[in-house]
Amino acid sequence: DIQMTQSPSSLSASVGDRVTITCRASQGISNYLAWFQQKPGKAPKSLIYAASSLQSGVPSKFSGSGSGTDFTLTISSLQPEDFATYYCQQYNSYPPTFGGGTKVEIK
Amino acid sequence: EVQLVESGGGLVKPGRSLRLSCTASGFTFGDYAMSWFRQAPGKGLEWVGFIRSKAYGGTTEYAASVKGRFTISRDDSKSIAYLQMNSLKTEDTAVYYCTRDDGYNTGFDYWGQGTLVTVSS
Numbered sequence: 222d223i224q225m226t227q228s229p230s231s232l233s234a235s236v237g238d239r240v241t242i243t244c245r246a247s248q249g250i251s252n253y254l255a256w257f258q259q260k261p262g263k264a265p266k267s268l269i270y271a272a273s274s275l276q277s278g279v280p281s282k283f284s285g286s287g288s289g290t291d292f293t294l295t296i297s298s299l300q301p302e303d304f305a306t307y308y309c310q311q312y313n314s315y316p317p318t319f320g321g322g323t324k325v326e327i328k
Numbered sequence: 329e330v331q332l333v334e335s336g337g338g339l340v341k342p343g344r345s346l347r348l349s350c351t352a353s354g355f356t357f358g359d360y361a362m363s364w365f366r367q368a369p370g371k372g373l374e375w376v377g378f379i380r381s382k383a384y385g386g387t388t389e390y391a392a393s394v395k396g397r398f399t400i401s402r403d404d405s406k407s408i409a410y411l412q413m414n415s416l417k418t419e420d421t422a423v424y425y426c427t428r429d430d431g432y433n434t435g436f437d438y439w440g441q442g443t444l445v446t447v448s449s
Binding site: 253255257263264265266267270271274276308310312315316317318319320321322 | 363372373374375389391425431432433434435436437438439440441442
């Protein structure tokens with residue numbers, strides 16, 4: 222199985238900050254990388270697919286980049302509703318696997 | 329609007345069975361594969377398995393942790409996907425999510441709200 226490693230595992234940031242989360246795959250996955258946001262007690266919400274494409278309805282403050290093994294998620298200006306846990310996921314091959322998550326907390 | 333609604337969760341004893349349902353609306357259900365994921369309390373996300381659309385044979389794949397115990401099926405006439413869970417173990421305790429699986433197009437783009445399965449004596 223492909224291992225996905227996210228960093229950091231948690232971060233504290235202020236409203237308005239620019240935040241970057243990284244994700245590394247244990248082998249090349251082309252651009253078959255998705256990012257999800259999950260709030261407590263809620264289902265994951267797909268933000269980005271194909272490493273950099275926004276899902277329908279997702280605001281443009283979210284952006285993704287990368288290919289191969291190294292990927293990033295950037296939130297350009299953190300807002301109160303963005304405080305959540307973020308997961309990367311590879312879907313290049315089965316089983317699809319997730320990173321361990323990055324919890325974004327209020328500073 | 330795409331909606332996925334899971335049902336059927338609850339408390340069950342180890343070794344027993346449970347069937348979850350995922351009722352879909354807002355899209356042509358039969359055109360899509362459907363996947364199940366789970367999340368144990370306080371833990372990360374784990375893929376459970378998926379079922380292809382009839383156009384791709386309607387075949388299934390499973391995670392090693394559930395293979396031989398869990399079965400995914402679908403009823404396209406009712407827009408429902410099922411997860412039959414047999415020989416349940418305490419480590420199967422989790423919130424179970426169904427998702428629309430758009431493969432290499434847009435990935436797992438829509439998720440249900442989840443249903444909690446607790447396996448305990």
